[in-house]
Amino acid sequence: xxxxxxxxxxxxxxxxxxxxxxxxxxxxxxxxxxxxxxxxxxxxxxxxxxxxxxxxxxxxxxxxxxxxxxxxxxxxxxxxxxxxxxxxxxxxxxxxxxxxxxxxxxxxxxxxxxxxxxxxxxxxxxxxxxxxxxxxxxxxxxxxxxxxxxxxxxxxxxxxxxxxxxxxxxxxxxxxxxxxxxxxxxxxxxxxxxxxxxxxxxxxxxxxxxxxxxxxx
Amino acid sequence: xxxxxxxxxxxxxxxxxxxxxxxxxxxxxxxxxxxxxxxxxxxxxxxxxxxxxxxxxxxxxxxxxxxxxxxxxxxxxxxxxxxxxxxxxxxxxxxxxxxxxxxxxxxxxxxxxxxxxxxxxxxxxxxxxxxxxxxxxxxxxxxxxxxxxxxxxxxxxxxxxxxxxxxxxxxxxxxxxxxxxxxxxxxxxxxxxxxxxxxxxxxxxxxxxxxxxxxxx
DNA sequence: AACAAGGTAGCACGTCCGTGCTATAAAAGG
DNA sequence: CCTTTTATAGCACGGACGTGCTACCTTGTT
Numbered sequence: 001x002x003x004x005x006x007x008x009x010x011x012x013x014x015x016x017x018x019x020x021x022x023x024x025x026x027x028x029x030x031x032x033x034x035x036x037x038x039x040x041x042x043x044x045x046x047x048x049x050x051x052x053x054x055x056x057x058x059x060x061x062x063x064x065x066x067x068x069x070x071x072x073x074x075x076x077x078x079x080x081x082x083x084x085x086x087x088x089x090x091x092x093x094x095x096x097x098x099x100x101x102x103x104x105x106x107x108x109x110x111x112x113x114x115x116x117x118x119x120x121x122x123x124x125x126x127x128x129x130x131x132x133x134x135x136x137x138x139x140x141x142x143x144x145x146x147x148x149x150x151x152x153x154x155x156x157x158x159x160x161x162x163x164x165x166x167x168x169x170x171x172x173x174x175x176x177x178x179x180x181x182x183x184x185x186x187x188x189x190x191x192x193x194x195x196x197x198x199x200x201x202x203x204x205x206x207x208x209x210x211x212x213x214x215x216x217x
Numbered sequence: 218x219x220x221x222x223x224x225x226x227x228x229x230x231x232x233x234x235x236x237x238x239x240x241x242x243x244x245x246x247x248x249x250x251x252x253x254x255x256x257x258x259x260x261x262x263x264x265x266x267x268x269x270x271x272x273x274x275x276x277x278x279x280x281x282x283x284x285x286x287x288x289x290x291x292x293x294x295x296x297x298x299x300x301x302x303x304x305x306x307x308x309x310x311x312x313x314x315x316x317x318x319x320x321x322x323x324x325x326x327x328x329x330x331x332x333x334x335x336x337x338x339x340x341x342x343x344x345x346x347x348x349x350x351x352x353x354x355x356x357x358x359x360x361x362x363x364x365x366x367x368x369x370x371x372x373x374x375x376x377x378x379x380x381x382x383x384x385x386x387x388x389x390x391x392x393x394x395x396x397x398x399x400x401x402x403x404x405x406x407x408x409x410x411x412x413x414x415x416x417x418x419x420x421x422x423x424x425x426x427x428x429x430x431x432x433x434x
Numbered sequence: 435a436a437c438a439a440g441g442t443a444g445c446a447c448g449t450c451c452g453t454g455c456t457a458t459a460a461a462a463g464g
Numbered sequence: 465c466c467t468t469t470t471a472t473a474g475c476a477c478g479g480a481c482g483t484g485c486t487a488c489c490t491t492g493t494t
Contacts, residue, residue, distance in 0.1 A: 005440090005441070007440095007441095010441095024342075025342055026245075026339065026341070026342035026343075028243075028245035029342075031480075031481060031482085032481075032482065032483090033480075033481075033482090041442085041443095042442060042443045042444070043443080043444080044441095044442065044443045044444055044445095045441070045442050045443065047482095047483080048440085048441065048442070048443095049441095052482070052483070053481090053482060053483090114341075117338065118338075120400060121334065121335075121338050121400065122243065123400070124243070124331075124399065124400055125241075125242055125243035125246075126243075133400065133401075134401060134403075134404075137397075137400070137401050137404065138404075141404075161420075165412075165413075165416060166416075168405070168409070168413055169390065169413055169416060169417060171393075171397070172390055172393035172394045172396075172397055172405075172413065173386065173389055173390045173393055174393065175393040175396055175397065176388075176389035176390055176391070176392040176393025176394070176396065177389045177393070179389075179392055179393065179396055180354075180388070180389055180392065182341065183337060183338065183340070183341055183350065183354070184350075184351060184354050186351075187351075187354065187355075187358075188385070188389075192385070195382075196382075196385055196386055196389065199382060199383075199386060200386060203378075203420065203421075204420075222470090222471065224471095227471095248450080248451060248452085249451075249452065249453090250450075250451075250452090258472080258473095259472065259473045259474070260452095260473080260474080261471095261472065261473045261474055261475095262471070262472050262473065264452095264453080265470085265471065265472070265473095266471095269452070269453070270451090270452060270453090
């Protein structure tokens with residue numbers, strides 16, 4: 001055998017090359033050749049780890065969904081949720097932080113969102129990617145639903161609003177904000193995202209902006 | 218000369234073939250050959266009307282932006298805006314109808330939205346399409362801003378909300394709803410769109426759902 | 435020392451791509 | 465009738481694509 005190499009690790013390196021090409025040039029240019037060059041490998045080497053181009057795409061999107069899901073769950077677990085008798089502002093601040101986690105406010109999350117958009121839009125015409133796109137969609141929706149249901153449970157959701165219905169609206173808003181931030185960053189930058197999120201959070205809760213911690217920047 | 222043909226009309230027919238291919242297979246498959254076949258023409262015939270593939274794309278996206286803009290303005294002009302002393306519900310109903318105009322609730326607007334998404338996302342990596350994508354973005358934002366400013370003028374905007382800031386949020390929400398309706402139609406169909414729009418409209422105005430005309434369907 | 439196995443690399447083929455260029459058919463003007 | 469103009473069509477080339485297949489090199493085992 002040649003050099004000792006963890007095959008799984010190599011596959012992930014190649015998938016990361018896919019992410020870079022997709023962000024820079026678009027997913028349609030993530031050809032075997034371009035990906036191999038981006039990864040610094042020969043085309044034959046890449047093919048040693050994947051059955052074909054479709055296999056690379058499936059693996060890459062699976063890896064992406066896995067990482068994004070893990071990161072979201074880890075962050076959700078990391079956020080210490082206030083006790084039931086904490087002031088409303090504390091609950092809403094946690095809720096806001098959770099939503100901020102999936103918005104492209106910093107470079108890392110922006111890169112992630114760019115890859116997400118590339119995959120999720122191309123899944124419309126590449127049916128083999130559709131199940132994963134739907135799964136990511138439902139996962140995010142579920143997280144948002146849980147957060148809002150929790151908010152309703154401690155009474156910080158604005159009266160008259162249904163947690164489930166508001167989850168749908170907030171989900172659409174978050175993805176719309178992400179879309180704008182990625183496609184028209186001149187019109188919606190990180191600070192704009194934060195401000196808009198705060199406005200939305202105040203609109204659906206009983207807490208006013210002054211009660212929340214000041215926006216960074 | 219051969220058959221009498223209006224060149225501009227032919228170009229539009231070819232552009233419409235681009236739209237169909239983009240919706241069915243994705244914009245990356247809108248090659249000269251595929252478009253020619255879709256239009257029922259020989260590849261050489263298509264090239265008689267366009268300098269090259271990039272020329273086709275530019276023309277198609279220009280035509281799309283032109284038509285979409287025209288349709289939006291025509292609809293805006295067609296909506297009879299209530300007098301200043303009309304009941305609040307009438308103003309809000311008009312506002313809701315205007316927003317519904319850009320949501321993919323019927324087949325025609327769904328097709329339009331699919332093409333819009335294809336163009337606007339590909340503009341991220343095709344710099345020659347970027348100016349047009351930005352123009353469409355700003356146009357829609359401007360229309361929303363005007364509608365909300367008008368609503369504030371007649372006092373139906375919920376107190377404490379800034380028309381301009383709310384225009385940004387509504388814009389993001391509308392594009393997010395469009396994204397969801399196109400990519401995950403099982404999760405957000407036409408009736409879901411209408412219901413979500415109504416909920417948002419009620420959330421940002423002083424009018425309650427019961428005061429508005431019942432939702433179709 | 436001989437061998438097996440896995441990593442790396444690349445050739446070769448058929449397909450699709452955009453494009454330069456040419457050929458034919460049909461209508462309008464002299 | 466003949467020329468000019470324009471629509472339509474197609475050939476041919478170079479390049480990028482995915483993929484079947486082979487060759488070589490490096491390492492661990494017998």
